[in-house]
Amino acid sequence: MADREVLVVLPAAAAGARVYFDDVGGGHEAIADAEGHVLFRPRIGTDCRDAFTFIEVKGAPGFRDYRQDAVLLRAGVDRQIRIGMPMDPRRYGDTWLPPLAPLVQRSPNALVGPLRVIRHQAAQRFGFEDASGPRNVLFHIWYPAPRIWRDDRDRALRTLDTLAEAGYQGIHTMRALGADENRGDDDSPWWAGRTVNPAWAIDALVGLIGASHERGLGVELSLGHRFVRPREDRLDYTTRFCEAIHAAGLDEAIRFWIGGNEFYQNAEFGVSQQQIDIFKEEFAIVKRILSPAPLCANGDAGANEDPDVHDGAGNVVPGGLRWGAKNSDLTVVHGTRDMPAAVKRAFGLWYFEGNPGSWPTAFLQDEPTGPGEGVSVARCDDPGYLAALYGMILLTGQALCAVNGAGIWFRRDLDADPWFREIPHWLAELPQDVASWDHEPGGHIWWWRGPSNRYATVTVEGWDPTPPRPLAAWKVIGPGGGIQEGAGNDAFLRALKPGYHGALVVAEFA
Numbered sequence: 001m002a003d004r005e006v007l008v009v010l011p012a013a014a015a016g017a018r019v020y021f022d023d024v025g026g027g028h029e030a031i032a033d034a035e036g037h038v039l040f041r042p043r044i045g046t047d048c049r050d051a052f053t054f055i056e057v058k059g060a061p062g063f064r065d066y067r068q069d070a071v072l073l074r075a076g077v078d079r080q081i082r083i084g085m086p087m088d089p090r091r092y093g094d095t096w097l098p099p100l101a102p103l104v105q106r107s108p109n110a111l112v113g114p115l116r117v118i119r120h121q122a123a124q125r126f127g128f129e130d131a132s133g134p135r136n137v138l139f140h141i142w143y144p145a146p147r148i149w150r151d152d153r154d155r156a157l158r159t160l161d162t163l164a165e166a167g168y169q170g171i172h173t174m175r176a177l178g179a180d181e182n183r184g185d186d187d188s189p190w191w192a193g194r195t196v197n198p199a200w201a202i203d204a205l206v207g208l209i210g211a212s213h214e215r216g217l218g219v220e221l222s223l224g225h226r227f228v229r230p231r232e233d234r235l236d237y238t239t240r241f242c243e244a245i246h247a248a249g250l251d252e253a254i255r256f257w258i259g260g261n262e263f264y265q266n267a268e269f270g271v272s273q274q275q276i277d278i279f280k281e282e283f284a285i286v287k288r289i290l291s292p293a294p295l296c297a298n299g300d301a302g303a304n305e306d307p308d309v310h311d312g313a314g315n316v317v318p319g320g321l322r323w324g325a326k327n328s329d330l331t332v333v334h335g336t337r338d339m340p341a342a343v344k345r346a347f348g349l350w351y352f353e354g355n356p357g358s359w360p361t362a363f364l365q366d367e368p369t370g371p372g373e374g375v376s377v378a379r380c381d382d383p384g385y386l387a388a389l390y391g392m393i394l395l396t397g398q399a400l401c402a403v404n405g406a407g408i409w410f411r412r413d414l415d416a417d418p419w420f421r422e423i424p425h426w427l428a429e430l431p432q433d434v435a436s437w438d439h440e441p442g443g444h445i446w447w448w449r450g451p452s453n454r455y456a457t458v459t460v461e462g463w464d465p466t467p468p469r470p471l472a473a474w475k476v477i478g479p480g481g482g483i484q485e486g487a488g489n490d491a492f493l494r495a496l497k498p499g500y501h502g503a504l505v506v507a508e509f510a
Contacts, residue, residue: 010036017060063100107164110216114292120436124357127397127435134433137399139170141407144194167424170218176225218255230268242289297328337369337378340460350396363398372417374405387478388502397435442468474507
């Protein structure tokens with residue numbers, strides 16, 4: 001048999017990496033050339049039989065060290081081991097291995113450039129856009145993240161990688177949480193071990209935000225804290241924090257700035273003119289220092305969708321002047337959590353008592369229901385209901401921050417709770433411009449109608465989901481935690497089996 005040659009093929013970006021190839025009697029090590037190639041002439045397999053080896057790649061610029069065991073090497077003279085590189089169908093006998101992992105995992109759905117609110121006039125609906133065009137916005141709660149960054153940096157970085165890999169676009173965290181400058185970090189009865197204290201938080205937040213930005217993750221900053229001097233301490237902390245963010249070049253990483261998390265019960269003065277005036281001063285500081293400035297909002301005003309609650313809380317104008325100038329760029333909602341009412345109420349925010357699109361700001365749903373122990377009110381573990389609720393939020397042009405118990409308390413990793421990785425996958429089925437689509441009735445629900453006969457809707461068990469037109473193809477997303485596909489109206493209706501609870505649906509009509 002001629003000399004056996006095995007070519008290890010890496011991406012060109014891995015040029016200069018050290019590649020180890022295990023062989024009979026000891027291995028071989030060589031440096032990848034400018035094309036990412038390394039040629040070995042091993043003894044293994046020279047007896048014309050398939051063999052197994054292991055491969056290590058170290059020092060590839062921008063990639064983590066890599067090892068694959070039990071690598072099948074087929075018999076033959078001219079063989080390749082292709083690490084993450086496409087296979088050549090003309091070359092029988094090559095071996096494919098998973099790709100190198102980047103040192104920093106970037107979100108495939110990262111926002112690009114500043115985030116803005118847009119008004120889709122024809123659809124009577126607000127939405128969001130970045131430099132790439134219309135965007136569906138999907139963040140995830142991770143409230144004590146600055147504390148984890150301070151106490152366990154490696155775990156914080158792994159969590160950011162997990163969020164990016166799953167496909168989220170950002171995190172919703174706290175610039176101060178459950179702390180008091182007059183007591184220790186762990187004296188909070190509610191947030192013991194998870195407090196974020198302004199006395200040390202700025203350095204932790206700058207590091208956390210920088211690592212998030214590097215991974216394509218934006219940041220929503222809220223606040224669950226009462227200052228000793230409500231106005232002076234808040235404004236001083238805001239100024240110092242924003243100056244630190246600006247000095248680090250991280251202005252664009254801050255996507256949303258919230259005055260107070262559920263400020264009706266957590267802020268020093270609750271829902272009052274005094275508190276709203278402080279928020280105004282705070283937002284003026286934020287927008288003066290940060291460029292581009294984040295979208296600012298007072299915060300949730302009452303854990304429901306009552307328009308009078310949000311209006312009276314200053315998200316539009318204190319005192320009920322609903323159609324005048326506004327204090328907030330957004331209306332923040334911590335909506336109904338009981339199912340299926342939550343789905344209807346999310347729709348109702350846009351439908352607005354029979355006047356679609358009348359509310360004069362976009363919505364940010366930054367603490368809806370979700371799965372896992374620790375979701376304090378009406379936790380929802382059912383995937384069908386979750387797909388329906390989260391789908392409805394995006395269909396109506398609202399920004400969404402997904403929730404799970406791990407994200408609130410972080411007593412376990414974020415992906416330990418169900419559906420953490422599936423949710424971005426489900427919602428990716430919705431086109432980025434879906435908030436601009438028109439709609440038409442079908443059964444007892446509305447179907448959003450886009451270009452090229454594309455449709456999308458949400459349904460809940462007990463509603464009539466009959467399509468308004470014959471379906472050419474469809475996907476039912478959520479029930480059982482998966483995605484069902486098919487064609488035709490009859491097959492679609494059969495897919496909604498008893499106990500499905502809810503679903504997000506995307507379809508093409510004939």
